[in-house]
Amino acid sequence: MLISIESVIHQAISDVSHELRKLSLEIHDNPETALEEKHACYVLSRYLESKGYKVEQGIGGLETAFVATYISTSGDSGLNIGFCSEYDALPLIGHGCGHNLIAISGVAMFLALSKVLDTCSVSGTVKLFGTPAEEAKGGKIVLQKQGVFEGMDLLMMVHPSAAFCGNWHSQASLSMTVEYFGKSAHAAMSPWDGINAGSAATIALQTIGVMREQLKPDWRAHGIIADGGQVANVIPDYSRIEYTIRTGWSGELGILRTRILRIFEAAALATGCTHKVKEEHAYLDNLANPVLAEMYDDIMSVKYHKQPDCNVGGSTDFGNLSHSFITLHGMYDLAGTGVPNHSKEFAKDARTKEAHERTLFAAETIARIAARCLADKEFWSKVQQAHKDM
Ligand SMILES: [Zn+2]
Ligand SMILES: [Zn+2]
Structure with a gap:
């Protein structure tokens, strides 16, 4: 048969x-x-x-x-x-x-x-x-x-x-888009008047880099600055990060999510930006x-x-x-x-x-x-x- x-x-x-x-x-x-x-x-x-x-x-x-x-x-x-x-x-x-x-x-x-x-x-x-x-x-x-x-x-x-x-x-995974909103200014004439959204994105990725020491071997954190500003002589009022986190088991995803969201928020706080996070469906x-x-x-x-x-x-x-x-x-x-x-x-x-x-x-x-x-x-x-x- x-x-x-x-x-x-x-x-x-x-x-x-x-x-x-x-x-x-x-x-x-x-x-x-x-x-x-x-x-x-x-x-x-x-x-x-x-x-x-x-x-x-x-x-x-x-x-x-x-x-x-x-x-x-x-x-x-x-x-x-x-x-x-x-x-x-x-x-x-x-x-x-x-x-x-x-x-x-x-x-x-x-x-x-x-x-x-x-x-x-x-x-x-x-x-x-x-x-x-x-x-x-x-x-x-x-x-x-x-x-x-x-x-x-x-x-x-x-x-x-x-x-x-x-x-x-x-791996379980979660992708998200993070946007930072600041205030533009002339980068030479009055940079002190600006709120640099590009700096917020930079700080976020650097801080995740520091956190990496404490990730489990089967956890992953990876992403890009999809928009970090447009020209060198303007303090950027907008930036966007595309980011994905992964963990070995679905039950661990929430732990890493909490840490990463805290970092995104901290970068906003440090620079004076506001920010918005849009999460995709978790795999x-x-x-x-x-x-x-x-x-x-x-x-x-x-x-x-x-x-x-x-x-x-x-x-x-x-x-x-x-x-x-x-x-x-x-x-x-x-x-x-x-x-x-x-x-x-x-x-x-x-x-x-x-x-x-x-x-x-x-x-x-x-x-x-x-x-x-x-x-x-x-x-x-x-x-x-x-x-x-x-
Ligand atoms: Zn694929
Ligand atoms: Zn595939």
């Missing part, structure tokens, strides 16, 4: 490899940042419709989100399984996180599982969620709050990285289901003759889903070169044929795990038990 399901999955994905490659390059060559992914959303939706699937766009109030659904002809009595595609790019770097590949991996898993439901006498529902804005603005968190994932038994996705790992424990740490993660690692270890390496930092809005649903967020090695995410080199690698093949294998692995959850009741019970024990 399982051998036949595996070959159905393999064939279903091989059959569309060429078309998926075209989709992937189309998205890669037209990078769009968070919530601007109109073209990616369009080409993915049209492709799924061309295959005969019903696609609903603009779900959860996000214009560039979509869901495609397939229910087995034998009814919807089985599991509700959902896959996530991401397709947002990074400013200036483009697809330096390989989300063009995550986009097609989701399509591959969805098509393969639909085929399994069609031909292997198992019943259930499979959905592909097009989830925008992962790099910023927490698209999945918005969709979750809007109830888009309600009723799902299992949610899965894959992400390219520099190593493979099923049991990836991501929770990712908690993989250990039974699903083990199966993922087993298949990948055999394929690549390596052991998993989960020593990868970073955060994902999928982490929030892992706190409410049975999930798996599989990492896979994009190129075998060790190049890190969020680099121009990674963006280049995300366009290669090698990366395409590795993506489809990761997608096939996830589809096999999903199919096992559908067809093997004993395995599914173990997965559920592991979730309860987490």
Whole structure:
């Protein structure tokens, strides 16, 4: 039974490899940042419709989100399984996180599982969620709050990285924008009349630098002065910092948040500025289901003759889903070169044929795990038990 399901999955994905490659390059060559992914959303939706699937766009109030659904002809009595595609790019770097590949991996898993439901006498529902804005603005968190994932038994996705790992424990993170408001003045004629908002930004970053001594090894604090003033001969009356903090566990995020907010306030006080902080949605740490993660690692270890390496930092809005649903967020090695995410080199690698093949294998692995959850009741019970024990 399982051998036949595996070959159905393999064939279903091989059959569309060429078309998926075209989709992937189309998205890669037209990078769009968070919530601007109109073209990616369009080409993915049209492709799924061309295959005969019903696609609903603009779900959860996000214009560039979509869901495609397939229910087995034998009814919807089985599991509700959902896959996530991401397709947002990074400013200036483009697809330096390989989300063009995550986009097609989701399509591959969805098509393969639909085929399994069609031909292997198992019943259930499979959905592909097009989830925008992962790099910023927490698209999945918005969709979750809007109830888009309600009723799902299992949610899965894959992400390219520099190593493979099923049991990836991501960092919790919180991004924020801090603005300082001062008073402009001529920098030579009457600097004493000004209130320097640029100085407030400088003091804030310097003070965080001093605080660094007391951060835990898996905590991170990183950011930029996005606006520190415009010209040298004017005391700037405005500055803006874009900042992100991360901690190993979601429960620690509030501790670091309190410290950092105090620093931002102190910089305002020290310079006489006023300030405003706008916080984004917090990304929770990712908690993989250990039974699903083990199966993922087993298949990948055999394929690549390596052991998993989960020593990868970073955060994902999928982490929030892992706190409410049975999930798996599989990492896979994009190129075998060790190049890190969020680099121009990674963006280049995300366009290669090698990366395409590795993506489809990761997608096939996830589809096999999903199919096992559908067809093997004993395995599914173990997965559920592991979730309860987490
Ligand atoms: Zn990224
Ligand atoms: Zn990413």
